[in-house]
Amino acid sequence: MKKPVIEFDQFTFQYRAQSEPTLRDINLTIHEGEKVLIVGPSGSGKSTLAHCINGLAPHFYPGEHSGMLKIMGADSKNMGIAELSDSIGTVMQDPDGQFVGLTVAEDIAFKLENDGVPHAEMIRRVQEAAAEVEFSDFLNASPQELSGGQKQKTTLAGGLVGGAPILLFDEPLASLDPYTGRATVELIDRLHRESGRTIIIVEHRLEEVLHCPVDRIIVIEEGRIVADLPPDELLCSGVLREKGIREPLHLSALRYAGCQVTPEIGPRSVDSINLEGCAEQLIRWHEANLASPTSDVKQPLLELEGITFGYDPAKPVLQDVSLSIGRGEVLCIAGRNGAGKSTISRLICGFHKPSSGSMRLNGRDLSRDTIRERADVIGFVMQNPNHMLSKPLLYDEVALGLVNRGIPEAEIRDRVNETLRVCGLYPFRSWPVSALSYGQKKRATIASILVLRPEILILDEPTAGQDFRHYNEMMKFLIELNRQGMTLILITHDMHLMLEYGQRTVVLAEGRKLADDTPARILGNAEVVEEAHLHETSLHILARRIGVQPEDEFVSRFIRSDRRMMN
Structure with a gap:
């Protein structure tokens, strides 16, 4: 039997700033060479x-613990963070927070x-680590100029360079497009197969991690x-399902079909799932569900025509993009990292001005509106x-926009508390923002805008770092706002968010508009999926395996059933 490399024995940990332990009575052993996935709701303690x-807790995040934690057979309480880093290489969910060098090579060499x-040994080991993650051609590049997947490779090489036998990934897919996430x-x-290292992955995107085998969840x-x-x-x-964690979509379809x-x-x-005995049931379930209704044509609210823009005029990020967003529509904008998705939202908000093209809101030219004027709608x-x-406390952060608009204090209190409840943050209303997890901070920023009730709400990666329960609570709230007339741009x-809630994608x-269609048809188009770094869902693959055509209709019927189950 392989030796244990991480051993928790009745381990409890409590942050200094909190009144209750975050971890309670943990008993867990991870053995040499295992690949382990850790999942749980936001705030669960993962x-x-x-x-x-x-070693970030307690060395960087102060706190007290009881019980025992051994790393490579040694008691962790006697080990400093530098000593722990010899055994454990860490890749965090936000690669930008790990960069310290001016080039990729400098960053990898930091440890x-x-x-x-010695310098010669350092160069050799940096080159070996870069080669191990297939990134040798980027050693002289600036980390800040890399794509999301390239940043992940840089931080991963930095974790490998010290020869650590354990690699720890904290939500490595959080900011990656589907194609890059799968490649990661x-x-x-x-790396696990070739090196025999112990791999620990903490991640919300369960189905994507299970694209490759893991030993335990x-x-x-x-x-x-x-x-x-x-x-x-x-x-x-x-x-x-009991703990509010999204299971792979193809399993939900199997359950719905009985x-x-x-x-x-x-x-x-x-x-690879054995569908013998299930295919006929899936086909009967598909045929028993009604065909997808045709969506109503929405009155144009926001119109972009011929938009071109580049941070460097010689390198346009967007080129001649035209689209119309209907009043009360839920529109998704998708594409690979660097395709121009976030840039188009900044242009709509007025943070940048297009070099050519026009934008109209309710038929009125937006070119002369200030950022503040646009922010009202x-x-x-x-x-x-x-x-x-920007504020120290969560309540004050969410209230800030209302305070700046001169809203009466009693109304501010009611609106802030209501919004905190629907975003799953009400228990933390008196907390310092710094004590929140990444997912909780994400919900805090959404709450700070939701509380203003704008006419159009643009959310850039709203589900990044969110567990399934909070994701559903938030989207139910957003869809209710949409029913009341708010237009949503996601x-x-x-891909599940797009399928479940997007009316159009x-x-x-x-930098160019590649496709404009329903989400199910978009994800069933192999050419679009490949060029835009999306990926077809397990529902499309399941439909193809049982011979249902068109695949997008099977997906649409599943989404309607799934929505009924969730409600």
Whole structure:
């Protein structure tokens, strides 16, 4: 039997700023060479578990603990963060927060420089680490100029360069497009197979991680381990649904069709699952559901015509983009990292001015409106919550926009508390913003804009870092606002969000509009999927495997059934 490399024994951890422990009575052993996935709702303690493993807690995040935690057989309380980094290489969910060098090579070499490694040896090891993640051609590039996937490779090489036998990934897919996310999962899997390192992945995007095998899935809820099982057993146990964690979409379809899902059929992967005995039930379920209704044509509210823009005039980010957004519509904008999705939202808000083209709101030219004037009708929630937060306390952050608009105090209190409740943040209303998790900070920025009730709401990656329960609560609230007339523009890599809630999807690629259609048809178009770095869902693959055509109709009928189940 392989030796244990991480051992928790009745381990409890409490942050200094909090009144209750975040982790309670953790008993967990991870063995050499294992590949383990850790999942759980936002605030469940999974990131804290990771921080205890790599030493960020308590060395960076102060707190007290009881019980025992051993790393490579040594008691962690006797190890400093530098010593722990010799055993554990960490890749965090926000790569920008890890960059310290002016070039990729400098960033990878950071640990070696601190360890006083001779220059010639340092160069050799940096080159080896870059080659291991297939990134040798970018050693002289600036980390800040890289794409999301390239940034992940840089931080991963930085974790490898010290020769750490354990690699810890804290939500590595959070900011990546679907194609790049899948490539990252495949890269992690290759490193695991070829090097024999122990791999620990903390991630919300369960279905994407399961694209490659894992040995165990550990489920954490309220600081306790509630399940620790092989993937096929866990997927059949009902624990994920009970704890509010999104299961793979093809499994939900099987359940809706009345199929019996057991470990023996291999439910982890839609590509290899044994559908013998299930195909006929799925086809009958599909035929029993009504065809998708035709969407009503919406009156144009926001119109973009011939928009071209570049931060460098010689390198346009958007080229001749035209689109119309209907009043009360839920529009998704999708595409690979760097396709221009976030740029188009900044142009709509007035942060930048297009070099050519025009924008009209309710038929009126927007070119002379200030950012403040546009903000009265167009709300924008940025992708990175740290770029929006400015107040020390959560309540004050959400109230800030209302205070600046001179709203009476009693109305501010009612609107802020209502918004905090629907965003799942009311229990934390008196907390310092700095004490919130990344997912909670994301919801805080959404709440700070929702509370203003704008006519148009643009959300850049609204589900990044969100667990399934809070994702659903937030989207139900947003859809209710949409029913009341609010227009929603969702910039997203989340294919389920697009399918479940998008009425229409515009796909950008290389700064141009590549496609404009329903989400199900978009994701069923292989050429668009490949060019825009999207990926077809497990529902499309399931439909193809059982011979249902068109695949997008099967997907649409599933989404309507799923929505009924959620409500």
